[in-house]
Amino acid sequence: MRHILILMISTFWATGAWAMPRDVEFASIDGGTLQMSDWAGQPVLVVNTASQCGFTNQYEGLQALYDTYKDRGLVVLAVPSDDFNQELASAEKVKEFCELNFAIDLPMTDIEHVKGTAAHPFYKAVADETGFVPRWNFNKVLIGADGKVVATWGSTTRPQSAEIIHQIEKALD
Template sequence: MRWIFGFVLSVIASAAWAAPPDMTFANIDGGTLNLSQWAGQPVLVVNTASQCGFTGQYEGLQALYDTYKERGLVVFAVPSDDFNQELGTSEEVKEFCEVAFGLDLPMADITRVRGSKAHPFYRAVKAETGFVPRWNFNKVLIGPDGAVVQTWGSSAKPQSRAIVGAIEPLLD
């Protein structure tokens, strides 16, 4: 009986990971984007790449954003060349995403997501949850309270039952 209680407490603790600190990203359009501007909203942060086998997920990310943005969801794309599959410049990335997928969701400039030079957001997520993007299109769901709710790997499609099921309870 005692081990069940301990197990339940560990599950509850792991579901309430500490929030990453307030983080600023370079905006692909210039200037900066700060996660604090979306305080009180769920944010799905996705490390992306334009020349990856999972690049087609941009379509699902945009559809997810279009479906739920009026209810508060932010889908935040973070292009990265950590896996050598991103275009050479932010301008090329922005143009590719707009032309090929009609993307209008918030997007960072090309950003490191793993290793010692990873963006502080990804270092904080790793420190708190152990999660590190193992490939492009890994997903981190941040709840309205700023806590990491859940993470998924590349194969989790943006409109999958698992992702939508985690997002919907967080919406207005």
């Protein structure tokens, strides 16, 4: 943990702004790990998700964004979370649900915490940088190719909204 803090501090002093530590990793829903460093130089839209939420149909829009922009470098990362008591009991059930109902093939993490003291280091870093903490499922964080938070959105902003697409287009240019 100390090396992450040192990396964050040195990034701040070198650039004048916080950047997401690239050594942050997530457990993958498929097994193994997903590392932010694998996507260095690419924008990443990170979304905390849940399978039993009124916003669950946003998976369709997330997959559509991924399909539209992945060849240009966009990564859409779904982070299932039960912090709002609306996720299925296991990663296996989440994966099956997403594949059957939404044909999801975008990267997904194992079930993670996104708020509070148990929050995943990614979400702690975003909160430290911006003050943004997910208030509900399907909150979105766009990380630019430079590792900086470009923008954040709440649940009611749909994945294919004009403002998200505008920010993605800018991040890809």
